[in-house]
Amino acid sequence: xxxxxxxxxxxxxxxxGRLLIEGEWVEGAGESPVLSPIDGRQLTTLASAGPEDxxxxxxxxxxxxxxxxxxxxxxxxxxxxxxxxxxxxxxxAVELAVLGVRDNGTEISMALKAEPGSAAGTFRxxxxxIDKVYGEVAPTAPNVLGLIHREPVGVVGAxxxxxxxxxxxxxxxxxxxxxxxxxxxxPAETASLSLLRLAALALEAxxxxxxxxxxxxxxxxxxxxxxxxxxxxxxxxxxxGATGRRLLQYSAQSNLKRCYLELGGKSPNVVFADAPDLxxxxxxxxxxxxxxxxxxxxxxxxxxxxxxVHDAFVAELATVTRKMAVGNPLRLETQVGAVNSLVQxxxxxxFVADATREGGEIVTGxxxxxxxxxxxxxxxxxxxxxxxxxxxxREEVFGPVLAVAPFADEAEALRLANASDFGLAAGVWTNxxxxxxxxxxxxxxxxxxxxxxxxxxVTVPLSGVKQSGNGADKSLHxxxxxxxxxxxxxxx
Ligand code: ADP
Numbered sequence: 001x002x003x004x005x006x007x008x009x010x011x012x013x014x015x016x017g018r019l020l021i022e023g024e025w026v027e028g029a030g031e032s033p034v035l036s037p038i039d040g041r042q043l044t045t046l047a048s049a050g051p052e053d054x055x056x057x058x059x060x061x062x063x064x065x066x067x068x069x070x071x072x073x074x075x076x077x078x079x080x081x082x083x084x085x086x087x088x089x090x091x092x093a094v095e096l097a098v099l100g101v102r103d104n105g106t107e108i109s110m111a112l113k114a115e116p117g118s119a120a121g122t123f124r125x126x127x128x129x130i131d132k133v134y135g136e137v138a139p140t141a142p143n144v145l146g147l148i149h150r151e152p153v154g155v156v157g158a159x160x161x162x163x164x165x166x167x168x169x170x171x172x173x174x175x176x177x178x179x180x181x182x183x184x185x186x187p188a189e190t191a192s193l194s195l196l197r198l199a200a201l202a203l204e205a206x207x208x209x210x211x212x213x214x215x216x217x218x219x220x221x222x223x224x225x226x227x228x229x230x231x232x233x234x235x236x237x238x239x240x241g242a243t244g245r246r247l248l249q250y251s252a253q254s255n256l257k258r259c260y261l262e263l264g265g266k267s268p269n270v271v272f273a274d275a276p277d278l279x280x281x282x283x284x285x286x287x288x289x290x291x292x293x294x295x296x297x298x299x300x301x302x303x304x305x306x307x308x309v310h311d312a313f314v315a316e317l318a319t320v321t322r323k324m325a326v327g328n329p330l331r332l333e334t335q336v337g338a339v340n341s342l343v344q345x346x347x348x349x350x351f352v353a354d355a356t357r358e359g360g361e362i363v364t365g366x367x368x369x370x371x372x373x374x375x376x377x378x379x380x381x382x383x384x385x386x387x388x389x390x391x392x393x394r395e396e397v398f399g400p401v402l403a404v405a406p407f408a409d410e411a412e413a414l415r416l417a418n419a420s421d422f423g424l425a426a427g428v429w430t431n432x433x434x435x436x437x438x439x440x441x442x443x444x445x446x447x448x449x450x451x452x453x454x455x456x457x458v459t460v461p462l463s464g465v466k467q468s469g470n471g472a473d474k475s476l477h478x479x480x481x482x483x484x485x486x487x488x489x490x491x492x
Pocket of ligand 1: 398
């Protein structure tokens with residue numbers, strides 16, 4: 001990848017963001033500034049959809065669904081459109097990645113792969129699924145026929161966060177569209193730009209007007225209106241537990257829409273003394289928490305290390321961490337980009353202050369970095385001596401802050417790993433096949449990585465347990481969220 005190309009794209013002015021309703025780009029009830037986390041300056045403005053805008057978007061999605069312009073298209077036709085969209089994402093990959101980094105702050109080297117790269121792959125995966133999902137014939141008595149049809153649910157509302165807008169957006173939009181639904185998307189207010197560009201590409205690819213609408217704006221206004229909308233049949237969400245709870249309340253207050261929530265985690269990364277390569281484990285432990293400045297729902301944010309190697313492992317991890325390049329996320333060499341907003345940066349620093357007050361010890365980091373740039377940066381932070389009763393052990397920071405604790409044996413490792421209200425991801429480092437399988441069985445999480453961390457691709461589900469949520473993103477299992485079963489019971 002060429003830094004000059006990135007610099008050129010990053011210097012281009014960003015057009016004001018509008019809403020996409022019924023295939024038209026329109027103003028919203030209001031407008032708000034978009035600040036760049038890179039330097040704190042205003043990048044552009046974004047339309048804020050009020051309740052009436054959201055109602056129009058939902059009505060458009062409903063009308064499109066009912067008249068069948070997409071929902072009753074032949075599977076091969078829908079498939080061709082989604083393949084075209086994937087190709088357009090690839091064609092505009094660098095532009096999409098740069099635009100996304102400018103408002104969300106993810107380091108570009110990762111954004112290129114994790115954002116357009118992943119989104120294109122996800123659209124292809126679900127495009128291919130369209131003509132491979134069959135109904136069923138029930139094993140009935142010979143005088144009846146029981147057919148089980150899989151039908152689209154109707155209008156899908158999708159509310160997504162700011163850490164990986166294209167990747168997570170695609171995890172929801174692609175399977176929803178593939179199954180014939182209409183979609184109303186609400187991006188995060190601090191990461192809307194790349195998704196608006198994606199929506200433009202969707203129109204270009206041939207997704208009919210009204211089938212894919214985008215409403216930008218604040219969560220408490222635009223998001224709330226979408227979650228309360230009577231036209232929305234299914235609401236899919238990735239974000240914080242606090243918002244997830246609200247969405248369930250909005251559902252109860254409105255039309256009992258089904259809600260699928262992916263709510264983050266406090267994922268344990270467990271290093272045994274018999275790990276095949278402790279140096280590799282230390283490097284992976286650093287990237288597991290510090291890439292994208294810790295703003296990763298599956299981040300390995302609780303590091304549990306067997307006591308016999310704890311001190312040496314932490315020392316090596318600290319050396320690796322201090323060498324990580326923190327800075328402008330648009331530079332290819334940057335390994336830890338910007339924190340998404342000043343609010344988030346202050347919350348991260350608050351966690352560190354509480355951790356030291358509760359008895360944790362800062363090994364490295366703990367402070368704001370590069371303040372002179374005007375941007376929002378934080379030094380990757382390692383805190384040792386963190387115990388299950390500490391706030392840093394229990395709560396998700398969503399920043400570059402790692403909590404470290406020692407364990408004596410496998411039983412204690414498992415107990416500590418599961419001492420959390422969350423259950424999204426985990427890592428286990430060991431040379432013992434039996435121990436690896438015991439830990440995979442024992443840890444309550446949606447994904448357990450063994451001798452690696454992260455990288456689980458679209459072929460496998462991501463589905464939180466406990467307070468990390470419900471329902472799966474990715475894989476064919478995700479299709480269950482976007483379809484209803486219908487039985488035809490026929491007397492022969
Ligand atoms: P994060 O910590 O990732 O910002 P949030 O839950 O605050 O998590 O945000 C995730 C998404 O939820 C964003 O698109 C945000 O605008 C939206 N959101 C926030 N509050 C609400 C709400 N009350 N109703 C609906 N959506 C909301």
